[in-house]
Amino acid sequence: MSPSTPPGAGTTLGTRAPVARVTSMRIVPFEALTGEELDAWHRLRAANPQLDSPYFHPGFAAAVHRSGRSVEVVLGRDEQSEIRALLPTHRNGGLLRPAGWPGADFQGPVLTPSTVFPPLKLLAGGARGFAFDHLLHSYPDFAPWVESTLPSPYVDTSGGLDGYLGRASRSGKDNMGQARRRAAKAEREYGTLRFAADVVDDEALRRVVELKRAQYAETGVRDFFAEPDRLALLSGLLHGRGADFGGVLSTVHAGRHLIAAHFGLRAGSVLHWWFPVYDPAFAALSPGWILLRELIAASARLGITRIDFGRGDDEYKRRAKTGETWVCQGVVTRSAIRRALRRSRNRLIDTARSSALGPGLRRAVRTIRGINR
Structure with missing residues (x-):
């Protein structure tokens, strides 16, 4: 996924000379996809560099479907009945x-950059709207329904830690230096520091979920793991990994203590930073930065060239990032009432974010976002 400029900052959502056009759509259960249709999925994704995120890999939809949440796939064909999206x-x-909503941090149809996709054709068979909150900005056909556009930071890990430090901001370099010193302190105080980049460990995964749920409760954000299928999803991703897609669990121990961990998604050379956690008892050591530094240092041998952080205004993302892409929020609908209600909600969020009343309203923003993701 290449760096991109947001709409309204000197560019538009993009222009292209159409060479393919989706003229018909039908929706089928994921399990009913044929080998030909899955092959088309892989082929179209490979033809579009913007879709290298794990979220666009059919393995993600398959894992979500296996977890108990029914996935239906919209198949878009051209006039010759060839699959185009x-x-x-x-x-x-x-x-x-x-x-995968509300846990899908990149969204959109799988198609080539030169394919015309008519979003209103999604509104058939009883569907009155298609809501998105992390749609890649590089879909010009969705422009009329985009309500807001936000940055999604990433870290270019090409060349490992040395490569990262050569392109990182001053803040990123400073935090990596502090992480190195705090890792040494952790060893002195608690025992040998052990980093595992990719482990299959059910107990560590259980601890990731436990710490994440505690974080949700502390910040007032809707608990992603309140639904049992979400636990099944992570377990399935961890144990059902393939050659080019799967879940990745990374851990940092200081002596016998698990001080930080992360569960993410990987497809090819891209790792998506999905559920990072740390033990609050060790907060003074900034264990999350220790884990991120170790993962960047290991990236070359792991074959990872980019870590996508996903949308969010977390301070560590701003400090660590080397670039960003852009994602959009909105809804494809013919209903003027629905669009008006969403505009009102968005104005409420913007007001809360910018208010001088501070943390209380910013917490309300997180709650509203969680409800509407």
Whole structure:
């Protein structure tokens, strides 16, 4: 996924000379996809460098479907009945959402950059809307329905730690230096520091979920793991890994203590930073930065060239990032009432974010976002 400029900052959502056009769509259960249709999924994704995130890999939709959440795939064909686009979705009454919502940090149809995709054709078979909150900005056909656009930071890990330090901001370099010193302190106080970049460890995964749920409770954010299928999803991703896609669990121990861990998704050379956690008892050591430094240092031998952080205004993301892409929020709908209600909600969020009343309203923003992801 290449660096990109947001709409309204000197560019538009993009222009292209169309060479393919989706003229018809039908929706099928994920398990009904044929080998030909899955092959088309892989082929179209490989033809579009913007879709190298694990979220666009069919393995993600498959894992979500196996976890117990039904995934339906919109198949878009041209006039010659050739498959030109695929979009995995969930159906909630009359509303379609991207597969994996609310945990899908990149969204959109799988197609080539030169394919015209008519979003209104999604509104068929009882569907009255398609809501998105992390749609890649590089889909010009969705422009009329985009309500807001936000940055999604990433770290270019080419060349490992040395390569990163050569392109990092001053803040990123400073934090990596502090992480090195705090790692040494952790060893002195608690025992040998052990980093595992990729382990299959059910107990460590259980601890990741436990710490993440405690963080949700502390910050007032909707608990992603309140639904049992989410636990099944992570376990399935950890144990059902393939050659080019799967879950990745990384851990940092100081002596006998698990001080930080991360569960993410990997496809090829891209790792998505999904569920990072640390033990608050060791907060003074900034264990999250220790883990990130170790992972960047190991990236070359792991074959990872980019870590996507996902959308968010977390301070560590701003400090560590080497670039960003952009994702959009909105809803494809013919309903003027629905669009007006969403505009009102977005104005409420913007007001809370910018208010001088500070943390209380910013916490409200996180709550509103969690409800509407």
